[in-house]
Every structure is written in structure tokens, then in C-alpha cells.
Amino acid sequence: MRIFSLLYNTFLWAIAFAIALFQVTWLEMRVNIGWVLFLWALLFMCSFVKGWRFGQIGTTINLVGVLGFCFLILGWERLFAVPALIIREGLGLNRIPVDKINFVLTCILIIGLFSVVICDKYAAKRRIKNGT
Amino acid sequence: MKKLLFGVVLAVALAGGFSLLQNTAEAGLFKKSAEGLPVEINKAAKEIIMPAEVNGKYFTEPTRHGVVFLTGSNGEKAVLRGLSDEKQFHDALLAIGAKPGNNIKLNDMKAGPNNGKSVEGSKLDVFVKWEGSKGEIPFQNIIRATVERPMDIRFGGNLEAAQKANTGCVLCLDSCAVGITSNAAYPTGTTQHKVSEFYGRKDILPPDGTRVSVIFRLAK
Numbered sequence: 496m497r498i499f500s501l502l503y504n505t506f507l508w509a510i511a512f513a514i515a516l517f518q519v520t521w522l523e524m525r526v527n528i529g530w531v532l533f534l535w536a537l538l539f540m541c542s543f544v545k546g547w548r549f550g551q552i553g554t555t556i557n558l559v560g561v562l563g564f565c566f567l568i569l570g571w572e573r574l575f576a577v578p579a580l581i582i583r584e585g586l587g588l589n590r591i592p593v594d595k596i597n598f599v600l601t602c603i604l605i606i607g608l609f610s611v612v613i614c615d616k617y618a619a620k621r622r623i624k625n626g627t
Numbered sequence: 628m629k630k631l632l633f634g635v636v637l638a639v640a641l642a643g644g645f646s647l648l649q650n651t652a653e654a655g656l657f658k659k660s661a662e663g664l665p666v667e668i669n670k671a672a673k674e675i676i677m678p679a680e681v682n683g684k685y686f687t688e689p690t691r692h693g694v695v696f697l698t699g700s701n702g703e704k705a706v707l708r709g710l711s712d713e714k715q716f717h718d719a720l721l722a723i724g725a726k727p728g729n730n731i732k733l734n735d736m737k738a739g740p741n742n743g744k745s746v747e748g749s750k751l752d753v754f755v756k757w758e759g760s761k762g763e764i765p766f767q768n769i770i771r772a773t774v775e776r777p778m779d780i781r782f783g784g785n786l787e788a789a790q791k792a793n794t795g796c797v798l799c800l801d802s803c804a805v806g807i808t809s810n811a812a813y814p815t816g817t818t819q820h821k822v823s824e825f826y827g828r829k830d831i832l833p834p835d836g837t838r839v840s841v842i843f844r845l846a847k
Contacts, residue, residue, distance in 0.1 A: 524690070573688075580683075580684045584703055
């Protein structure tokens, strides 16, 4: 569970970082910004080694924060295009329509958040039951 | 130590999975042909037709690239993803009697906002058509520029630079030292200094991924 939560949260950071870099037109014109998603692996490794934990509150704050950040720098229209375009280019799946990537991304974000919340509640109940 | 090792293994697995997916995507389902599709040459009409696809990315993002060959390093950086090789396109232009300008060097790309150089060479009328389009749509109409000027596409040539850089550039939206054709209406330095920014027009172009034909006709 801790690993899943770390994967989810570090994925959000990697996306936010990629979106920030995407704003630099000079860089965007020359580099496949999607490669920045490889940073996900590094962020995950660091947070795992550091022993970080993200419960339901931390994950929700993280998601809202990253979405807010994306909205602030992208605006409404680009919010529904840029993250999907970065993922599409990063994975080399350039012929998959943006709508489909958006659908999968939304599913990952929603199901991921619910999974973290449910597992966190379940773990809390278990801790109470065990008196720890 | 155990934790570090486990973290490294998981991170490598994650990055490896990503890389594998990317390679599988490029080599399998969405295979890129190194040679691309052939361009259609009509010597009598002095025109070349190149197959391409709409890249929806540039409906909202600025770019300096109009058409770029899919396998070039800028393959994903254009409003239209060209499906034919830019060097083959260069030869096709020579075959219909177009004369390259070859007047812009890489150093000219460092120009400021007011001292840029405009591309020379035979003038080309460029159009786009697709299934369901109302005939041939002038290329100018599919591009939105923040500073509008009438499009003036020229056969810049630049074969040597194109072979060296392998960017895949077929049509650049401002004057360029690498693109086979580019727009003389905007001199070098236009994009670097944000004199004008260019976008694909969502209200005119068909949806992302739609196959289109780009028609290059030698101007009379």
C-alpha cells in the first residue's frame, strides 16, 4: 500500500514538473518533454528510501495542489490537452487520441485516490483493532 | 541498505517499463517507416503532394514548424506530421523545376527581432486537403499567427543542413536555415524573439490524427 501511495504521489509531482518545463517554448521545441516522466522513477526511489508516507489527507492535498498548479499555469482549455500530450509524446504513442489518454489519466487519478483513501482507512481500523 | 536496494530495483523497474513501452510503441503498433511514404509528383502541374497527419498538440501550443517528417528529431513538433522524407521532398521540388534559395546559414538563425534574413528561392503555393474538406484549403488558413502576415513560402533548399541536422523539417513557419521550405514573410529571429507565435487552427483543421494531403505547387 505504501508503495502504491508513493507511486501515485510521485507520479503527480513528475507530471507537474513536466508541465512546468513544457512552458519553456525553447525547450519544448527541442526536447521530448515526456522523457521528464522518467523522473517519476527517481522521485519514487528517493521518497521510498527516505521512508516517506502519504495517507489519504496527504494524497488529497497533493492531488488538489498539483491540479491547482496545472490550472494556474495552463488554464482551462490547455489543462485538458497538455498533460495528455506530454504522456503521449513521452510514451511514443503519438497516434492515440488525446481524449483517450485523458480518459485513462482521469481514471488513474480518481481510482488511485480512492484506493489510497480506502486502504488508509482500512489500515487505520486495523491499527485501532490491534491497539497499536 | 536493504531499503535502498529495494528502492533502486523498483525505480529501475519503473523506468525500464516506461522505456519498454516506448520502444514497443515505436517499433510495433505505431511503427515509423524510416523512408516514409512516397510523395506524389505531377511535373505537368508542377505540384507535389505529401501525405501528413494533423498533430492536435499545436492547436493550443505555439510552434515554428508547419510540416515535419515523422522520423525527424522534430517529428512531433509540427502542426502537420509529414509522412514523407524531407530529402525526397527536396529532390521532388527540383524535379518540378523549383530553384532553391540556399541563402540562409545557421548563423543567420541568431538574428535579433529586427535584423533577420528572409528565405529566398522559388515561390510555392501551399494547400491542404482532406476527406470532407471544402476543396484545397490555403496553408495560411490553417495557421493562426499572433502577428498576421500573408504567407510567402519559398524553396529554401538547405539540403546539406537538413541531412546534417536530420530534424525532418519540410515547411517552417518562419525563415529557416534547415527547413526545405519556409516562410519568407517572417525573417529569421521571429520565433526566437517571439515576434510572432504560430498555432494550428482547430476551427479549420480536422481532428488530431486525421490524414491530410499537403499540396506544394510552383507559383506562376
